Amino acid sequence: IADTAQYEVAGYVNYSQGLFWKWLTLDLGLRYDYHSVTHGEWVPQGGVVFHASKDIDVKASVSKGFRNPTLRELYMFKPANAELDPENIMNYELSYRHRLLDSKMVIGLNAFYIKGDNLIQTVMGTSGPKNLNTGEIENCGAEFSFGYNINNSWRVNANYSFLHMENPVIAAPEHNLYASVSYTNKKFWHGWGFNTGIQYVDGLYTAVGTAEQKENFVLWNANAYINVLP
Numbered sequence: 001i002a003d004t005a006q007y008e009v010a011g012y013v014n015y016s017q018g019l020f021w022k023w024l025t026l027d028l029g030l031r032y033d034y035h036s037v038t039h040g041e042w043v044p045q046g047g048v049v050f051h052a053s054k055d056i057d058v059k060a061s062v063s064k065g066f067r068n069p070t071l072r073e074l075y076m077f078k079p080a081n082a083e084l085d086p087e088n089i090m091n092y093e094l095s096y097r098h099r100l101l102d103s104k105m106v107i108g109l110n111a112f113y114i115k116g117d118n119l120i121q122t123v124m125g126t127s128g129p130k131n132l133n134t135g136e137i138e139n140c141g142a143e144f145s146f147g148y149n150i151n152n153s154w155r156v157n158a159n160y161s162f163l164h165m166e167n168p169v170i171a172a173p174e175h176n177l178y179a180s181v182s183y184t185n186k187k188f189w190h191g192w193g194f195n196t197g198i199q200y201v202d203g204l205y206t207a208v209g210t211a212e213q214k215e216n217f218v219l220w221n222a223n224a225y226i227n228v229l230p
Contacts, residue, residue: 001076001077002071002074002076002080004071004075006036006071008033008034008035008036009034010031010033010034011031011032012029012030012043013031014028014029015028015029016028023051023052024048024049024050024051025048025049025051026047026048027045027046027047027048027049028045028046029044029046030043030045031044033066033068035068035086037068038069038085038086041066041086044064045062046061046062046063047059047060047061048060048061055098055099055103056097056098056099057096057097058094058096058097059095059097060093060094061091061092061095062090062091062092062093063090063091063093064091065087065088065091065116066087066088066089067087067120068086069084069085069086069131073120073131074131078130079122079128079129081130081131081132084120085118085133086118087116087117087118087119088117088118089115089116089137090114090115091113092112093112093113094112095108095110095111096108096109096110105147105148105149106148107145107146108144108145109142109143109144109145110142110143111141111142112139112140112141112142113139113140114137114138114139115136115138115139116136116138117136117137118133118134118135119134119135120132120133120134121134121169122170123208124209124211134167134208137167138166139165139166139169140163141161141163141164142162143159144159145157145159152184153184153185154181154182154183155182155184156179156181156182157182158178158179158180159178160175160176161175161176162174163176165205168208168212169208170205170207171205172205173201173202173203173204173205174202174203175203176199176200176201177199177200178197178200179198180195180197180198182196183195189227190226190227190228190229190230191226192224192226192227193225194223195222195223195224196220196221196222197221198220198221199220200216200217200218201216201217202216204216204217
């Protein structure tokens with residue numbers, strides 16, 4: 001299908017420093033990535049964490065992200081396109097995390113803004129599907145999370161995310177809601193437990209462009225386990 005070879009090498013450095021009597025933490029990072037086809041890319045990131053109290057953290061961060069096209073996207077099967085460029089995005093995020101009831105309950109709230117270009121997607125055209133750099137993306141949204149340890153055995157979790165897209169992205173939902181409950185018993189035999197959760201997804205893009213399509217669904221998951229050996 002494709003007789004070719006590529007290589008990629010990268011190095012990175014991270015730095016974290018507590019400031020002003022440890023109530024502020026500074027995080028910095030820098031990565032350099034070299035790809036034999038797309039060549040070099042600098043990837044910086046930075047953020048600050050404000051420790052308002054022992055139970056409250058507020059974090060602000062800015063980071064760059066990128067992804068090189070894969071061998072499959074470049075050379076394999078009908079959608080292949082050897083002229084693809086790497087994806088690039090900038091992500092801006094502000095988050096709030098609060099621990100309550102001696103850390104039995106944790107509440108989190110995030111707001112984010114993403115702007116990027118050259119997103120790789122498979123687009124249907126007159127000659128069939130083809131991998132293309134579809135241009136700019138500009139997304140913003142919010143996420144909410146909740147977790148509560150009822151006791152040593154029972155725990156509940158829930159999260160919700162909302163995503164607004166100026167340019168729709170395949171496999172990205174506008175609304176995503178999930179709630180679960182889990183049970184753990186460490187006293188019987190070597191331990192056993194179970195988990196069950198329900199996920200609701202709305203506004204999931206399955207196709208973009210002139211043939212734009214969206215769908216929604218509900219998914220119920222359940223699993224159980226038992227430790228047969230200590």
